[in-house]
Amino acid sequence: DSGVTQTPKHLITATGQRVTLRCSPRSGDLSVYWYQQSLDQGLQFLIQYYNGEERAKGNILERFSAQQFPDLHSELNLSSLELGDSALYFCASSGLAGGPSDTQYFGPGTRLTVL
Amino acid sequence: AQTVTQSQPEMSVQEAETVTLSCTYDTSENNYYLFWYKQPPSRQMILVIRQEAYKQQNATENRFSVNFQKAAKSFSLKISDSQLGDTAMYFCAFTRAGGTSYGKLTFGQGTILTVHP
Numbered sequence: 001d002s003g004v005t006q007t008p009k010h011l012i013t014a015t016g017q018r019v020t021l022r023c024s025p026r027s028g029d030l031s032v033y034w035y036q037q038s039l040d041q042g043l044q045f046l047i048q049y050y051n052g053e054e055r056a057k058g059n060i061l062e063r064f065s066a067q068q069f070p071d072l073h074s075e076l077n078l079s080s081l082e083l084g085d086s087a088l089y090f091c092a093s094s095g096l097a098g099g100p101s102d103t104q105y106f107g108p109g110t111r112l113t114v115l
Numbered sequence: 116a117q118t119v120t121q122s123q124p125e126m127s128v129q130e131a132e133t134v135t136l137s138c139t140y141d142t143s144e145n146n147y148y149l150f151w152y153k154q155p156p157s158r159q160m161i162l163v164i165r166q167e168a169y170k171q172q173n174a175t176e177n178r179f180s181v182n183f184q185k186a187a188k189s190f191s192l193k194i195s196d197s198q199l200g201d202t203a204m205y206f207c208a209f210t211r212a213g214g215t216s217y218g219k220l221t222f223g224q225g226t227i228l229t230v231h232p
Contacts, residue, residue, distance in 0.1 A: 033218070042223075048218070058219060092160075104162075
C-alpha cells in the first residue's frame with residue numbers, strides 16, 4: 001500500500017458525460033501528479049500540482065481539468081467524454097520539494113470505461 | 116523532448132534464474148533520474164529502483180540491480196533469483212533534474228515479464 005488513495009476504483013459512463021476522479025496523497029506530500037495509461041498511448045503525464053498550484057502540464061486535453069484543494073487532495077475532471085478517454089488514470093504523490101529528486105508513489109488507479 | 120525506449124515487449128524466465136530488461140533513453144540533459152517501476156496484474160505501480168545520473172555507482176535493491184551506461188544512454192534492470200511474484204509489466208522511466216520538469220515522468224512502452232515455475 002503506497003498510502004495514496006484514489007476513488008472510485010471503477011467508473012463506467014457514456015460518451016458526452018462528465019466525471020470526477022479523486023486522489024488523496026500520502027500524508028505530508030505536497031505534490032500530486034496525474035497520469036493516464038491507455039493501450040494506444042501508454043503511460044502519459046497529464047498534470048502536476050504542488051501545494052495547490054499548478055506546476056507542470058503534459059499531454060492534457062482541454063476537456064480535462066484538475067485542481068488541488070487546501071487539504072491537498074486533488075480532483076481530475078474529464079468532460080465531453082469520448083470512447084478514446086477509456087483508460088486507467090493514476091494519481092501519484094511526492095514529498096516536500098515536489099521535484100525530480102522526490103520519489104513518486106502511485107495510487108491504485110481509477111479504471112474509466114466510456115461506452 | 117525526452118524519449119524512453121524498451122525494445123523487448125515480452126520476456127520470460129524460469130524461477131530462480133536471472134533476467135535482464137533493456138531500456139534506452141534519449142536526452143540532451145546531463146542531470147536526470149531514471150527509474151524502474153513494476154506493474155503486477157493488480158495494476159498498482161510500484162517503484163523497483165532509481166538511479167541518479169550524476170552517481171556513477173549502479174543502484175541495487177536486494178535482487179534488483181541496474182546497469183547504467185550514461186554515455187550509451189542505457190539503463191537495464193537485472194533481476195536475480197527470479198520469483199513468481201516478479202511476474203509483471205516493467206516500465207523504465209526518466210525525469211529531468213532541472214528546468215521546469217518538476218519531476219514529471221516519461222515512461223517507456225513497458226516489458227511484460229513472465230516468471231515460469
